[in-house]
Amino acid sequence: MNFRLAMAFAAVLALDACTTGVGTRVDTGGTAPPAARVQPFVFASTLVCGDRSVTVGQVGDTMRMQAGGETFDLRPVRSASGARYEAIGDPSTSLWSKGDRATVVVRGQPWPECVPGRAPKLPYRATGNEPGWRLDITAHTMTLLADNARMHIEAPTPVVESGDGFTRFRAPAAGVGLVATIFERRCIDSMTGMPYPDVVTVVFAGRTLNGCGGEPAALLQGAEWTVEDLRGAGVVDGSRATLVFGSDGHVSGSGSCNRYIASYALTGEGLTISKPAATRMACAPALMQQEQRFFDLLMQVHRFTIDANGALVLHAADGATITARRRAETACPRSCADRRRGRG
Numbered sequence: 001m002n003f004r005l006a007m008a009f010a011a012v013l014a015l016d017a018c019t020t021g022v023g024t025r026v027d028t029g030g031t032a033p034p035a036a037r038v039q040p041f042v043f044a045s046t047l048v049c050g051d052r053s054v055t056v057g058q059v060g061d062t063m064r065m066q067a068g069g070e071t072f073d074l075r076p077v078r079s080a081s082g083a084r085y086e087a088i089g090d091p092s093t094s095l096w097s098k099g100d101r102a103t104v105v106v107r108g109q110p111w112p113e114c115v116p117g118r119a120p121k122l123p124y125r126a127t128g129n130e131p132g133w134r135l136d137i138t139a140h141t142m143t144l145l146a147d148n149a150r151m152h153i154e155a156p157t158p159v160v161e162s163g164d165g166f167t168r169f170r171a172p173a174a175g176v177g178l179v180a181t182i183f184e185r186r187c188i189d190s191m192t193g194m195p196y197p198d199v200v201t202v203v204f205a206g207r208t209l210n211g212c213g214g215e216p217a218a219l220l221q222g223a224e225w226t227v228e229d230l231r232g233a234g235v236v237d238g239s240r241a242t243l244v245f246g247s248d249g250h251v252s253g254s255g256s257c258n259r260y261i262a263s264y265a266l267t268g269e270g271l272t273i274s275k276p277a278a279t280r281m282a283c284a285p286a287l288m289q290q291e292q293r294f295f296d297l298l299m300q301v302h303r304f305t306i307d308a309n310g311a312l313v314l315h316a317a318d319g320a321t322i323t324a325r326r327r328a329e330t331a332c333p334r335s336c337a338d339r340r341r342g343r344g
Contacts, residue, residue: 046119046162047102050112054104055159056095065095066159068106119160119167120182120214126200128211129191135180135202135213142171144178144202146209153178153204176205186219186306187212192269195219195306217266220245220304224253225312225324230293232321236286241294243312243324251298256291257283262298270303271314297322 047054055066063074063085072093074085082098092108102114124137133146144153155171155178162168165185171178183199189212197214227241228234235241235256242253245264251273252261260278264271276295282288300316307313307323314322 045116046160046167047104047114047116048162049104049114052111053162054095054111054114055161057159065093065104067093067104067111070106119162120198124182124213126180126182126198126202126211126213127189128200128202128209129189133202133209133211135200135211137169137180142169142178142180144204146204177203179203182213188305193303193305194269195304217245217247219306220264220266220271220312221247223326225326227294227322227324228311229321229323230290230297236290239287239290241290255294256287257281258291260295271301273298273301273314275299294322 045056047056052068057064063076065072065074065085065087072087072090074095075088077084077086077094079096082096084096085094087093090107092105094103094105096103100116104111104114120137122137122139126135127133131146132148133144134149135145136143140156142155145151146153153176160167160169165183167182167184169180169182179202181201181203183201184197185199187196187199188194189196194212194216196212196216197218198212200211200213202209202211222245225243225245227243230241239256240254241256243251244253245251249263249265250261251264252259254260255276255278258278258281260276262276263274276298278291278295283291297314297316297320300318300320301314301322302317303315305313305315310325312324314324316322
């Protein structure tokens with residue numbers, strides 16, 4: 001059965017437990033109860049329709065839609081273009097996909113135009129403390145290790161729901177239920193201070209766990225960072241020191257005069273940067289001195305943070321910092337501009 005919108009924009013989030021042998025398992029450290037057999041969608045897609053969401057997937061040979069708190073089994077119907085489906089026994093409920101857009105009507109009421117929802121890149125990991133827990137979401141399973149690994153819950157990955165600033169995964173995990181909600185806002189690990197892209201909550205068996213998720217590297221990588229402060233003394237007027245963190249483990253940019261490249265490493269507790277290798281151009285003494293201070297600080301970095309205004313702050317072991325900002329961020333405030341008047 002062809003459903004182009006769902007197939008094109010949804011990750012394969014689950015496989016039929018009956019055909020893959022993947023069931024739900026809950027291990028509490030003793031004798032594990034029998035695996036519960038559930039029948040998740042073979043694939044699932046979340047469409048965002050204004051402030052509402054629709055989940056569409058396939059169970060066996062049946063296309064199924066969840067919308068407005070109701071579940072509808074769909075059948076294909078003729079259409080002049082795209083792929084159109086109607087609810088079995090209720091032609092007033094329909095789904096009509098055209099390219100990367102879709103129209104949803106629920107019991108005669110048209111919903112706003114629907115577009116594919118955003119979902120975290122899989123595999124995805126989230127962790128938390130007190131007690132320690134870890135959640136892993138793949139294309140086929142969602143696994144929770146809780147209570148410092150004494151509890152183990154594993155279930156086929158269910159449908160994914162998208163909303164304004166969050167993505168939610170639900171799994172009927174052996175009757176206890178397993179719901180993971182990923183919020184698109186920065187999170188700080190409560191033990192290490194490491195920043196993460198997402199805040200994550202996990203709910204199961206009446207309990208709620210709070211933690212962080214995603215890859216810290218995602219906060220560093222991407223657009224260029226422009227240095228605006230070294231050791232609290234600003235930077236030379238008109239100078240340009242930059243950092244670009246690549247996915248290959250290298251950081252590069254301008255040191256103020258020369259181009260440089262170094263390697264960087266992220267561990268569970270911090271960030272380290274190797275000695276930069278640079279070209280050998282000569283510039284004004286103030287720029288050369290600033291560049292040397294910049295390179296010296298880079299080699300002392302042991303962690304990073306993202307401040308409330310989106311600036312990157314690299315922290316050295318002696319308390320000194322490098323502050324950098326992406327050009328897309330809000331312009332530097334007057335106090336920052338005042339610091340730029342500093343020299344050498």
